[in-house]
Amino acid sequence: MKILIIGGGISGLTAAYWLHKNGLDVTVLEKDKRPGGSIRTEKEKGYLIEYGPNSTLDIYREVDDLCEELGILDNKIFADSTNRNRYVVREGRLRPLPTGPLQFLTTDLWSIKGKLRLLREPFIPKYSGASEESIAQFVVRRTGQEFLDYAIDPFVTGVFAGDPGRLSLKSCFPKMYALEQDYGGLVKGSIVGRKKGGEPKRKMRLFSFKDGLQTLPDMLSKVLGNHFIGGCDVISLRKGSGGFEVIMKRNGVEEIARANRVVLATPARFAANIIHPLSELIATHLMQIEYVPVVIVFTGFDRGHIKHKLDGFGFLIPSKESKQQGYSILGSIWSSAIFPGRASDGKVAFTNILGGARKTDILEYSDRELIDMSLRDLKTILNIGDKPDFVRIVRQPRAIPQYTLGHQVRIKSIEKGLQDIPGLYLAGNYINGVSVGHCIVEAMKLAIKIKDQASKIKITLGTLTKSV
Numbered sequence: 460m461k462i463l464i465i466g467g468g469i470s471g472l473t474a475a476y477w478l479h480k481n482g483l484d485v486t487v488l489e490k491d492k493r494p495g496g497s498i499r500t501e502k503e504k505g506y507l508i509e510y511g512p513n514s515t516l517d518i519y520r521e522v523d524d525l526c527e528e529l530g531i532l533d534n535k536i537f538a539d540s541t542n543r544n545r546y547v548v549r550e551g552r553l554r555p556l557p558t559g560p561l562q563f564l565t566t567d568l569w570s571i572k573g574k575l576r577l578l579r580e581p582f583i584p585k586y587s588g589a590s591e592e593s594i595a596q597f598v599v600r601r602t603g604q605e606f607l608d609y610a611i612d613p614f615v616t617g618v619f620a621g622d623p624g625r626l627s628l629k630s631c632f633p634k635m636y637a638l639e640q641d642y643g644g645l646v647k648g649s650i651v652g653r654k655k656g657g658e659p660k661r662k663m664r665l666f667s668f669k670d671g672l673q674t675l676p677d678m679l680s681k682v683l684g685n686h687f688i689g690g691c692d693v694i695s696l697r698k699g700s701g702g703f704e705v706i707m708k709r710n711g712v713e714e715i716a717r718a719n720r721v722v723l724a725t726p727a728r729f730a731a732n733i734i735h736p737l738s739e740l741i742a743t744h745l746m747q748i749e750y751v752p753v754v755i756v757f758t759g760f761d762r763g764h765i766k767h768k769l770d771g772f773g774f775l776i777p778s779k780e781s782k783q784q785g786y787s788i789l790g791s792i793w794s795s796a797i798f799p800g801r802a803s804d805g806k807v808a809f810t811n812i813l814g815g816a817r818k819t820d821i822l823e824y825s826d827r828e829l830i831d832m833s834l835r836d837l838k839t840i841l842n843i844g845d846k847p848d849f850v851r852i853v854r855q856p857r858a859i860p861q862y863t864l865g866h867q868v869r870i871k872s873i874e875k876g877l878q879d880i881p882g883l884y885l886a887g888n889y890i891n892g893v894s895v896g897h898c899i900v901e902a903m904k905l906a907i908k909i910k911d912q913a914s915k916i917k918i919t920l921g922t923l924t925k926s927v
């Protein structure tokens with residue numbers, strides 16, 4: 460049986476690796492020459508620049524297993540545990556996000572009124588409305604407007620670069636949703652959940668690799684060998700004898716590849732174009748999944764020119780603060796403070812993020828404008844007046860999928876449509892989690908499903924003394 464996976468980001472590569480490891484004939488067709496999709500690391504002038512994710516949470520055992528099998532577990536590096544502040548800007552000042560219950564009461568990030576409102580959370584009744592709640596509606600109802608403005612809004616910016624007023628709580632933060640559904644509230648749920656035990660909780664640490672996150676897709680494609688083919692722009696898909704025909708362009712020439720199973724592991728819009736000849740309905744649902752653009756302005760400075768201790772992961776700017784103060788950036792990741800090797804000695808590296816749902820026209824700005832916008836904000840917030848000695852601008856037109864209200868209904872409709880096209884599967888960050896870890900776990904689940912279905916077919920055909 461031949462399986463083709465279209466898209467060599469972390470989702471496609473993980474699924475392919477797992478199927479390959481289990482003895483199935485699988486090939487990845489990737490548009491770029493390079494594997495990794497959103498994950499991309501480059502090194503220049505002593506800086507390590509991440510074009511997409513800088514790190515991901517170390518919470519999945521599956522990710523460890525994968526790294527171990529690939530022989531890269533020892534290359535994993537963890538965020539500096541002594542510099543753990545996550546700053547949020549309020550009235551022009553950086554204020555650390557509280558990390559424990561006591562700090563929730565002593566922080567100057569919220570007013571006394573805001574704190575009193577927070578204390579009422581355990582007494583707020585469970586939601587009984589019929590319509591789906593947005594993140595903003597849920598958070599304001601349970602904890603008040605100030606907690607939304609100065610904790611959850613920047614957090615949502617950090618994960619989705621999105622607007623909490625438009626994103627679905629149930630789809631974006633299913634665990635938070637479940638705390639209310641199962642236990643009646645966030646505080647109650649956290650306490651009862653902790654008492655209940657279950658699998659021991661892993662430390663919430665961020666990790667990357669010595670040479671950046673690109674290590675992971677590089678190693679996956681290395682193991683796949685010539686089962687990873689770069690430079691294949693897949694155009695469409697049609698039914699063929701015993702399966703599918705994949706139409707693609709390679710070196711400007713149209714080619715057809717045949718397979719019994721196909722996994723589309725591209726962003727939703729590309730998957731829509733490819734699937735369109737087979738199902739207009741699925742294509743329409745896929746097209747409805749919104750993405751926001753992100754621009755990264757990576758800057759390198761002399762450490763001596765920065766007065767701040769840089770004792771944390773960086774800062775995020777709440778949208779309320781952005782509107783009031785006219786900031787342009789969403790936040791800044793202090794890359795060289797989190798992991799070693801991100802800047803050479805005596806230098807610091809900041810990954811400044813712009814765009815998202817707050818500024819969807821960000822791609823229209825020139826390099827000069829993007830640099831000026833970033834430096835203006837760094838000057839106001841961090842008091843950096845000097846020019847950077849290194850700048851790299853990365854434009855990501857469809858950076859992060861937005862799980863807006865109705866997301867789960869859309870995904871269910873897509874899944875239902877797929878039942879009419881046996882042998883065709885979808886994978887990717889627009890389905891059930893945007894983080895790198897989520898993508899890996901979901902891709903493994905999909906690979907197991909494909910293998911299970913394949914072995915059932917083998918058994919059925921085996922009784923007819925035939926095999927695929």
Ligand SMILES: Cc1cc2nc3c(=O)[nH]c(=O)nc-3n(C[C@H](O)[C@H](O)[C@H](O)COP(=O)(O)OP(=O)(O)OC[C@H]3O[C@@H](n4cnc5c(N)ncnc54)[C@H](O)[C@@H]3O)c2cc1C
Binds near residue numbers: 694858887
């Ligand atoms: C700027 C940014 C910052 C992020 N920060 C974090 C973070 O800090 N932590 C975290 O955990 N996650 C982060 N993420 C999210 C995470 O990186 C992504 O969700 C994840 O890498 C997506 O992987 P994927 O394989 O699903 O999709 P992609 O990486 O988008 O891969 C899809 C692949 O399909 C290919 N493709 C598209 N069309 C075709 C075609 N027609 N034919 C063949 N191939 C095609 C593309 O070239 C691409 O390689 C970030 C993402 C971005 C963009």
